[in-house]
Amino acid sequence: MAPNPRVVAAFTAMANLGIHESKVKPVLKKLLKLYDKNWALIEEESYRALADAIFEEEENKVNEPDQNNKNKNGVVDDEEAHTHGEPVRPLKRLRLRGQEGQSLRPLTSSGPSSAAFPLKAPKLEDGAVPESSSRRQPQSMAALSDGNARIGARHVPPQDAVVDKGKKPISPQLTPRARRSLAEPTVEAGAALLANNKMPHPFILIKPKDEPVDGIPDYEIPLAVIPPDSLMGTAGKKDCHDTVVSQCRDEDVEHEYVFPSSNEEATSNVDVALSSMGEEQSVKITQTDDVSKESETNDSPIVRGNKDSVIANGSISVESSAMAELQVPSSIPCSSDLDNAVPAPKKVGMNGFLQSDSGKELEHPIIPNSRTLVVVPKHQLTNDDVRAVHDVNDLTKGEERVKISWVNNTTNDFPPPCHYIPRNLVFREAYVNISLSRIGNEDCCSTCMGNCVLSSKSCSCTNKTGGEFAYTAKGLLKEEFLDECIALNRDPQNYFYCKACPLERSKNDDCLEPCKGHLKRKFIKECWSKCGCGKHCGNRVVQRGITCKLQVFLTSDRKGWGLRTLEDLQKGAFVCEFVGEILTIKELHERRLKYPKNGKYTYPILLDADWGSGIVKDREALCLYAASYGNAARFINHRCLDANLIEIPVEVEGPTHHYYHFAFFTSRKIAAQEELTWDYGINFDDHDDHPVELFQCRCGSKFCRNIKRSNRSMRSSSS
Ligand SMILES: C[S@@+](CC[C@H](N)C(=O)[O-])C[C@H]1O[C@@H](n2cnc3c(N)ncnc32)[C@H](O)[C@@H]1O
Numbered sequence: 120m121a122p123n124p125r126v127v128a129a130f131t132a133m134a135n136l137g138i139h140e141s142k143v144k145p146v147l148k149k150l151l152k153l154y155d156k157n158w159a160l161i162e163e164e165s166y167r168a169l170a171d172a173i174f175e176e177e178e179n180k181v182n183e184p185d186q187n188n189k190n191k192n193g194v195v196d197d198e199e200a201h202t203h204g205e206p207v208r209p210l211k212r213l214r215l216r217g218q219e220g221q222s223l224r225p226l227t228s229s230g231p232s233s234a235a236f237p238l239k240a241p242k243l244e245d246g247a248v249p250e251s252s253s254r255r256q257p258q259s260m261a262a263l264s265d266g267n268a269r270i271g272a273r274h275v276p277p278q279d280a281v282v283d284k285g286k287k288p289i290s291p292q293l294t295p296r297a298r299r300s301l302a303e304p305t306v307e308a309g310a311a312l313l314a315n316n317k318m319p320h321p322f323i324l325i326k327p328k329d330e331p332v333d334g335i336p337d338y339e340i341p342l343a344v345i346p347p348d349s350l351m352g353t354a355g356k357k358d359c360h361d362t363v364v365s366q367c368r369d370e371d372v373e374h375e376y377v378f379p380s381s382n383e384e385a386t387s388n389v390d391v392a393l394s395s396m397g398e399e400q401s402v403k404i405t406q407t408d409d410v411s412k413e414s415e416t417n418d419s420p421i422v423r424g425n426k427d428s429v430i431a432n433g434s435i436s437v438e439s440s441a442m443a444e445l446q447v448p449s450s451i452p453c454s455s456d457l458d459n460a461v462p463a464p465k466k467v468g469m470n471g472f473l474q475s476d477s478g479k480e481l482e483h484p485i486i487p488n489s490r491t492l493v494v495v496p497k498h499q500l501t502n503d504d505v506r507a508v509h510d511v512n513d514l515t516k517g518e519e520r521v522k523i524s525w526v527n528n529t530t531n532d533f534p535p536p537c538h539y540i541p542r543n544l545v546f547r548e549a550y551v552n553i554s555l556s557r558i559g560n561e562d563c564c565s566t567c568m569g570n571c572v573l574s575s576k577s578c579s580c581t582n583k584t585g586g587e588f589a590y591t592a593k594g595l596l597k598e599e600f601l602d603e604c605i606a607l608n609r610d611p612q613n614y615f616y617c618k619a620c621p622l623e624r625s626k627n628d629d630c631l632e633p634c635k636g637h638l639k640r641k642f643i644k645e646c647w648s649k650c651g652c653g654k655h656c657g658n659r660v661v662q663r664g665i666t667c668k669l670q671v672f673l674t675s676d677r678k679g680w681g682l683r684t685l686e687d688l689q690k691g692a693f694v695c696e697f698v699g700e701i702l703t704i705k706e707l708h709e710r711r712l713k714y715p716k717n718g719k720y721t722y723p724i725l726l727d728a729d730w731g732s733g734i735v736k737d738r739e740a741l742c743l744y745a746a747s748y749g750n751a752a753r754f755i756n757h758r759c760l761d762a763n764l765i766e767i768p769v770e771v772e773g774p775t776h777h778y779y780h781f782a783f784f785t786s787r788k789i790a791a792q793e794e795l796t797w798d799y800g801i802n803f804d805d806h807d808d809h810p811v812e813l814f815q816c817r818c819g820s821k822f823c824r825n826i827k828r829s830n831r832s833m834r835s836s837s838s
Pocket residue numbers: 265266334336535677678679680681719720721722752753754755756757758814815816817818
């Protein structure tokens with residue numbers, strides 16, 4: 120890509136002031152975002168805003184309390200930190216290592232090589248992970264950390280501005296997030312401009328609104344009860360949700376999803392039988408802008424009933440399907456919803472018992488699948504609406520071979536609505552070419568019979584794993600293979616860097632960052648349809664789907680919902696794969712920009728194993744996204760470094776690494792009731808370039824890479 124002449128001019132202007140390009144770039148990017156790419160504002164007064172912002176950034180760095188631990192080169196001095204009693208966190212070591220080789224982040228690696236600063240290993244406790252296996256966080260999925268885009272630091276689109284319905288203009292205010300961003304030097308420069316009336320007005324017209332309490336999803340809306348008359352009264356009434364629910368989804372769009380999964384019948388453009396209220400209906404699964412809009416804007420279902428109504432632990436039944444309508448509000452309910460709602464006299468308590476307001480359990484348990492629920496008849500219930508509501512006994516709605524229940528022992532909230540899918544769905548433009556003709560003899564074992572793992576004959580499906588199966592005859596990962604995968608995942612050197620990273624290009628930025636690195640992974644290749652072995656061959660594990668007992672639960676440590684096992688799991692056991700929509704990276708960014716709220720509580724996964732080859736075109740760079748469609752894996756929370764699950768790419772249908780299954784295996788023995796976690800690979804220090812907001816990590820690991828930030832915010836909240 121030819122360098123943007125305006126960027127070059129900005130670099131030149133700053134170079135004349137003695138400011139190096141590496142310092143200009145990140146600040147320039149922030150300003151571009153802030154000014155909505157209005158270059159005129161940046162170029163004004165010989166790039167004064169840019170220069171100011173850079174100087175302030177530098178000043179801020181010097182003043183930051185954390186900088187006490189930096190030496191004169193700006194490099195974190197672990198030695199010093201250590202003598203102050205602070206354990207050396209893996210991330211610090213990582214950053215230092217990153218400086219030895221590839222420059223990772225312009226802002227965080229401004230110092231020279233860290234070779235002069237010896238690294239100290241943290242004191243290891245029992246079961247601790249050795250220092251050498253700390254996991255560096257280059258790009259990987261971390262760059263796509265979920266949540267809201269950095270709206271605080273960017274131009275706010277006009278629709279987000281406060282409209283005062285013709286009354287007097289609203290005084291300029293910033294959202295808390297914007298205020299937080301203003302604390303950042305570059306944005307302070309923006310504020311200065313603002314004070315001088317140089318800022319385009321959309322930046323300031325944001326009504327301040329309460330931020331959700333940390334970790335508590337803002338979709339949490341208590342169940343409300345509405346008397347039957349008002350139900351009737353509201354029937355057919357237009358409300359703000361009408362705009363987001365497509366009424367004619369089945370008719371007006373062609374179906375665009377295909378199943379590229381382990382399903383042998385997989386083929387493109389299929390109709391799928393959906394279960395709606397227990398009835399099988401053949402409908403087309405489609406994804407149009409409408410559908411994504413719906414899911415993007417609707418964060419949580421609310422189901423309202425009359426006084427006798429219950430939501431039977433999430434199992435919903437209705438008296439008349441014609442009457443049944445489900446209200447799916449946006450995360451901030453519109454006022455009409457709140458006006459109609461009468462505070463609930465009864466709450467659904469733990470174990471499905473009704474609770475009085477005092478929290479005391481009432482006598483009558485809620486009978487799952489009872490037929491007493493009356494659901495607000497706001498608009499006709501669609502199949503998708505029904506599917507998005509979770510059945511407490513089985514949120515998979517029968518899609519998996521095992522049931523996955525959910526519990527919430529603390530609040531009245533449901534898990535966020537999501538259409539449960541057991542296999543990935545390919546979105547429109549994503550290029551996943553699964554065809555038998557592409558599988559050559561070398562990529563399948565057409566001459567095998569029975570169970571390859573038990574056979575003494577060599578199987579060509581092991582070609583890519585050194586002639587050995589990754590699985591034991593019991594279907595567990597072989598210990599050696601697993602340990603190697605764990606070590607590789609934690610090895611700071613084990614990354615490749617694309618020349619032109621599709622992820623960076625997809626950002627459509629004027630100022631492209633270099634690739635931040637992708638983990639080199641060890642693959643498993645499973646036998647599949649073109650193989651001669653039988654369906655019960657031991658080299659078919661992931662394609663069988665979930666077999667262990669899992670449960671979704673509301674965590675008590677403010678991480679939102681989580682996934683746990685209800686049975687003891689052995690080391691190396693397959694738990695589930697991450698299932699979602701297969702999107703192009705471009706599509707992911709577009710959705711993010713359009714619907715920044717959606718997916719706040721889910722995490723995109725980059726399928727980036729082939730990107731370093733240089734042959735992956737932008738449109739072929741894929742990711743998995745489970746905000747609207749996903750499986751139980753979307754509830755797995757992050758844990759820094761010593762998570763009990765590890766992700767391993769598994770090839771099933773095709774010989775390429777371009778599309779693969781993202782499978783979770785246990786990295787150690789796990790006891791029943793333990794929460795399942797995996798390391799998302801987040802670089803919590805990378806504040807600069809996340810397309811979305813990072814969450815504050817509450818993983819509780821002694822290796823937490825976000826520990827400083829957590830401490831800091833704990834300090835500030837207690838003061
Ligand atoms: C894939 S989702 C996991 C399910 C999510 N907790 C929920 O309630 O739906 C990822 C999101 O969970 C939250 N999360 C995951 N791990 C966390 C952690 N260690 N600390 C705090 N929040 C976490 C963050 O909001 C993140 O964006």
